[in-house]
Amino acid sequence: MEPALETIGLFKRFGGLLATNDVSLxxxxxxIRGLIxxxxxxxxxxxNLVTGVHAPDAGEVKLGGQSLRGRGMHEIARLxxxxxxxxxRLFGNMTVRENLMxxxxxxxxxxxxxxxxxxxxxxxxxxxxxxADTQAKKLSGGQRALLQMACxxxxxxxxxxxxxxxxxxxxxxxxxxxxxxxxxxxxxRATFLVVSHEMAIIRRLCQQVTxxxxxxxxxxxxxxxxxxxxxxxAGYLGKALE
Amino acid sequence: MSASFAFxxxxxxxxxxxxxxxxxxxxxxxxxxxFALHVLTISFYFVIxxxxxxxxxxxxxxxxxxxxxxxxxxAYTSGLLGYHYGIPAWIGIPAGVVMAGLFGLILGxxxxxxxxxxxxxxxxxxAETVHxxxxxxxxxxxxxxxxxxxxxYGNVNPLxxxxxxxxxxxxxxxxxxxxxxxxxxxxxxxxxxxxLRAKSLGIDTxxxxxxxxxxxxxxxxxxxxxxxHFIVLLSPQMIxxxxxxxxxxxxxxxxxxTFLGPVIGAAPVQMVMTYLQKYGEWNLAIFALVVIVLxxxxxxxxxxxFAPVWRRIWTRHAI
Ligand SMILES: Nc1ncnc2c1ncn2[C@@H]1O[C@H](COP(=O)(O)OP(=O)(O)OP(=O)(O)O)[C@@H](O)[C@H]1O
Ligand SMILES: [Mg+2]
Numbered sequence: 001m002e003p004a005l006e007t008i009g010l011f012k013r014f015g016g017l018l019a020t021n022d023v024s025l026x027x028x029x030x031x032i033r034g035l036i037x038x039x040x041x042x043x044x045x046x047x048n049l050v051t052g053v054h055a056p057d058a059g060e061v062k063l064g065g066q067s068l069r070g071r072g073m074h075e076i077a078r079l080x081x082x083x084x085x086x087x088x089r090l091f092g093n094m095t096v097r098e099n100l101m102x103x104x105x106x107x108x109x110x111x112x113x114x115x116x117x118x119x120x121x122x123x124x125x126x127x128x129x130x131x132a133d134t135q136a137k138k139l140s141g142g143q144r145a146l147l148q149m150a151c152x153x154x155x156x157x158x159x160x161x162x163x164x165x166x167x168x169x170x171x172x173x174x175x176x177x178x179x180x181x182x183x184x185x186x187x188x189r190a191t192f193l194v195v196s197h198e199m200a201i202i203r204r205l206c207q208q209v210t211x212x213x214x215x216x217x218x219x220x221x222x223x224x225x226x227x228x229x230x231x232x233x234a235g236y237l238g239k240a241l242e
Numbered sequence: 243m244s245a246s247f248a249f250x251x252x253x254x255x256x257x258x259x260x261x262x263x264x265x266x267x268x269x270x271x272x273x274x275x276x277f278a279l280h281v282l283t284i285s286f287y288f289v290i291x292x293x294x295x296x297x298x299x300x301x302x303x304x305x306x307x308x309x310x311x312x313x314x315x316x317a318y319t320s321g322l323l324g325y326h327y328g329i330p331a332w333i334g335i336p337a338g339v340v341m342a343g344l345f346g347l348i349l350g351x352x353x354x355x356x357x358x359x360x361x362x363x364x365x366x367x368x369a370e371t372v373h374x375x376x377x378x379x380x381x382x383x384x385x386x387x388x389x390x391x392x393x394x395y396g397n398v399n400p401l402x403x404x405x406x407x408x409x410x411x412x413x414x415x416x417x418x419x420x421x422x423x424x425x426x427x428x429x430x431x432x433x434x435x436x437x438l439r440a441k442s443l444g445i446d447t448x449x450x451x452x453x454x455x456x457x458x459x460x461x462x463x464x465x466x467x468x469x470x471h472f473i474v475l476l477s478p479q480m481i482x483x484x485x486x487x488x489x490x491x492x493x494x495x496x497x498x499x500t501f502l503g504p505v506i507g508a509a510p511v512q513m514v515m516t517y518l519q520k521y522g523e524w525n526l527a528i529f530a531l532v533v534i535v536l537x538x539x540x541x542x543x544x545x546x547x548f549a550p551v552w553r554r555i556w557t558r559h560a561i
Contacts, residue, residue, distance in 0.1 A: 073438075073442055074443075077442055089436055089438065091431065091432050094432070102431075102445075103443050105428050106440075106443040106444045107443070151443070
């Protein structure tokens, strides 16, 4: 079967910097893949190439076997690829409820039919009820990150690319996000590519991890396998993973 | 509308409030003289212009400076069709709406990817072009001589015009409220807040922006076309920049990006400006100053004073 998400020989250059250097990876349907690597390794750039924020200089991205070449961000999203941003992005002047509703409406033809019901369900699940009518810009960092994730789950997608969903978040909200990921993964066999520095969470969620360093794929395997590789240890400035 | 979407309760409340306001204004002619009625009629015209511009600038973030030009396109389309070809207003007005909508579609496409300041400049240049055309092609448009337009009603009684513009403003406001509460309305506000995120959710921001530009221009054309048959003499002055400035002032004083703002901002500004007319352009300068101060401190204008009252009314009698 075709991989759910595949990149083939991706290159991206920013001026003198080769941020993405021949990146090929393939994630199976229903897999939760970890993407790790030191700061500046090119993880966010890869996310941006996959989701259409940047066009690659060479190579291509395939979603369920279908090439995404030449497609705009919104088209890629409509094909069922949902992302989160490392620096949380929300509609700051809209309320929590309106943010969820907007996400629902943007993809409302994808099966679910009851917008208000889905939205309220997500508010209950995230325990954001008391803040439902608060503008998103007034939330705390953790609440914002949680809401950004919840927006992605109002209408289940085939494939999620999450850029540091756990950074700077308290443990309770972290667990809530992990539960949402596992739930969508189990119920809809959704595929995930999760960028994170949190090795404990990656170990819990992912059987396979891909390690990026200086724009390339440096290693792939289980977290324990890659953590033993000398080049990976060197890349993390000698600091062993966990 | 697909079954997946129901209007929020705010829609019904707004319609009730609009209808109630219309009922109140229906009694005004019992007390007001014909000059006051005239000023109010023009105020209703500006309620439509200000509200439709607010849809574009306040809700979607496209700060166009061509809105007065779209009103003029509507007015001149109907006026010229009548003047040259004897076409009646009931055909001329819809033609004006279509013409303004089409020009809006084209201009909306052209300015799509422009950042705020460039969009403002480009739309201003468009308005100036229309202004110059109307002045230069005087054999067709009658230029500064003025184009005479057939009045909507046979007599000079201001009353029918008052009610026409009152009803028109109410219908436009209900339409705008429906639009804002529809999925398109959510997408508009999303685009204004964060266009990249809107795209990442799957919203076709290009289409939404062009659609809003076109709809808002068509509404300006509608108001303009009726206005032409009311003032009965059109001149390129309709596209004087001060007209655009007036629209911006009304919206900012009333509340930029709020539904109520342009509605409550239009009439006071129109009235004060009418009475200050003898000071010429200076009254605009005074208003401009007020706008700068307001924009510095709060974009919510007068509407922010009403918001708590509005909430209290509806929480007590939940509808
Ligand atoms: N739009 C851009 N223009 C120029 N350089 C960029 C751009 N985006 C990223 N870079 C550069 O590309 C390199 C990779 O950055 P990227 O953000 O992809 O790393 P990352 O692995 O996500 O790092 P982190 O863990 O800190 O988030 C960095 O050197 C960064 O400065
Ligand atoms: Mg990053």
